[in-house]
Amino acid sequence: MLHGPDIRTRRDPDKEQVVTKTAPAIRNGVDTPNLFGTIDAVRDRRELAKFQFRATNRWVIGTHSRTTIETFSGAGGEHVHAKEFAYDADHPAVLVGADQGPTPVEFLLHALGACLMAGVANIAAARGVTLSAVEARIEGDIDLQGILGLSDEVRNGYQRVRVTFDIDGDASPEKLREIVEQSRGRSAVFDVLTNGVDVVVDVA
Amino acid sequence: MLHGPDIRTRRDPDKEQVVTKTAPAIRNGVDTPNLFGTIDAVRDRRELAKFQFRATNRWVIGTHSRTTIETFSGAGGEHVHAKEFAYDADHPAVLVGADQGPTPVEFLLHALGACLMAGVANIAAARGVTLSAVEARIEGDIDLQGILGLSDEVRNGYQRVRVTFDIDGDASPEKLREIVEQSRGRSAVFDVLTNGVDVVVDVA
Numbered sequence: 423m424l425h426g427p428d429i430r431t432r433r434d435p436d437k438e439q440v441v442t443k444t445a446p447a448i449r450n451g452v453d454t455p456n457l458f459g460t461i462d463a464v465r466d467r468r469e470l471a472k473f474q475f476r477a478t479n480r481w482v483i484g485t486h487s488r489t490t491i492e493t494f495s496g497a498g499g500e501h502v503h504a505k506e507f508a509y510d511a512d513h514p515a516v517l518v519g520a521d522q523g524p525t526p527v528e529f530l531l532h533a534l535g536a537c538l539m540a541g542v543a544n545i546a547a548a549r550g551v552t553l554s555a556v557e558a559r560i561e562g563d564i565d566l567q568g569i570l571g572l573s574d575e576v577r578n579g580y581q582r583v584r585v586t587f588d589i590d591g592d593a594s595p596e597k598l599r600e601i602v603e604q605s606r607g608r609s610a611v612f613d614v615l616t617n618g619v620d621v622v623v624d625v626a
Numbered sequence: 627m628l629h630g631p632d633i634r635t636r637r638d639p640d641k642e643q644v645v646t647k648t649a650p651a652i653r654n655g656v657d658t659p660n661l662f663g664t665i666d667a668v669r670d671r672r673e674l675a676k677f678q679f680r681a682t683n684r685w686v687i688g689t690h691s692r693t694t695i696e697t698f699s700g701a702g703g704e705h706v707h708a709k710e711f712a713y714d715a716d717h718p719a720v721l722v723g724a725d726q727g728p729t730p731v732e733f734l735l736h737a738l739g740a741c742l743m744a745g746v747a748n749i750a751a752a753r754g755v756t757l758s759a760v761e762a763r764i765e766g767d768i769d770l771q772g773i774l775g776l777s778d779e780v781r782n783g784y785q786r787v788r789v790t791f792d793i794d795g796d797a798s799p800e801k802l803r804e805i806v807e808q809s810r811g812r813s814a815v816f817d818v819l820t821n822g823v824d825v826v827v828d829v830a
Contacts, residue, residue: 472770531681532693571665
């Protein structure tokens with residue numbers, strides 16, 4: 423998701439001047455004028471901020487399924503991705519699957535890492551920090567007694583998740599750490615995973 | 627994840643006999659004897675249920691990153707997937723990205739759909755129901771004022787998520803609906819998304 427820079431910092435006249443004077447239009451591959459322009463446009467028309475994302479999952483065989491992702495709505499209109507994205511998921515052999523794709527819970531780790539990473543790049547660009555390399559390792563611990571129906575005390579999902587960043591750029595370790603922290607504070611996936619969301623499951 | 631059948635049903639002597647007499651070894655592509663054997667093995671040695679899943683996300687450019695998924699631990703040992711899986715994520719142009727992959731929040735929808743679907747296939751097989759086609763449409767509503775830093779009242783993540791199943795098989799609509807409901811009740815991803823999980827983000 424688009425992780426906005428810290429607007430309060432940006433509204434500080436002194437700091438805004440610094441950004442204006444020193445930040446190139448493109449830093450870390452982020453089009454910062456476009457990013458700031460998008461935030462300004464949404465500030466003026468709040469209804470542009472409403473998005474709906476969609477996916478369609480189809481059963482293939484056994485625990486193997488395939489999801490396609492193609493359209494979404496937002497910014498006042500309908501959108502089509504540059505191409506239709508398709509992803510397989512499955513269970514590995516040790517969990518009685520054919521390993522045609524990662525498990526669904528591994529995709530949660532991907533979503534979390536990718537969301538935090540997009541935020542890191544955007545926020546670094548907004549703060550005038552040029553990144554050289556960033557990597558995040560994501561681990562999730564789970565006790566399958568829950569989903570196997572062997573215990574009512576053990577939850578179905580992860581018991582804990584850890585993300586460890588290695589981040590290199592032209593800023594102090596403290597400033598790089600603050601960028602990661604700001605990304606965490608504005609991450610859509612981190613919010614959903616830590617705070618939960620209302621999910622309704624229906625049969626047509 | 628492996629979604630176990632309802633063990634209480636299976637332990638009912640009458641119903642167990644029905645399963646034994648009528649269920650083929652493979653139904654819906656699910657190796658049900660292996661599935662039941664796995665559950666029995668874990669019942670006897672609970673420590674086999676402890677798994678750790680892992681992913682590594684690397685920044686590419688802008689909001690584009692790539693995650694690789696290769697190893698995991700569980701069932702008392704280390705495992706390597708049949709191949710290394712790799713996934714790109716990005717923001718679309720309307721969110722100042724290059725659309726090199728879906729957004730991270732779209733991968734949450736994929737994870738949810740795939741987890742529920744694997745459970746549906748396993749549970750149907752365990753209950754002697756042969757599926758012909760199953761599809762799930764997953765939608766998530768989000769207000770980007772949160773992640774854009776434009777509102778402290780609007781959360782960063784999804785405000786609500788809906789999953790709608792179309793399910794066909796050799797059972798009554800009520801029984802098919804029960805299978806979806808049982809999958810929801812034993813889904814690892816549904817649990818994490820609805821109840822949240824502790825996530826620690828660190829910088830090495």
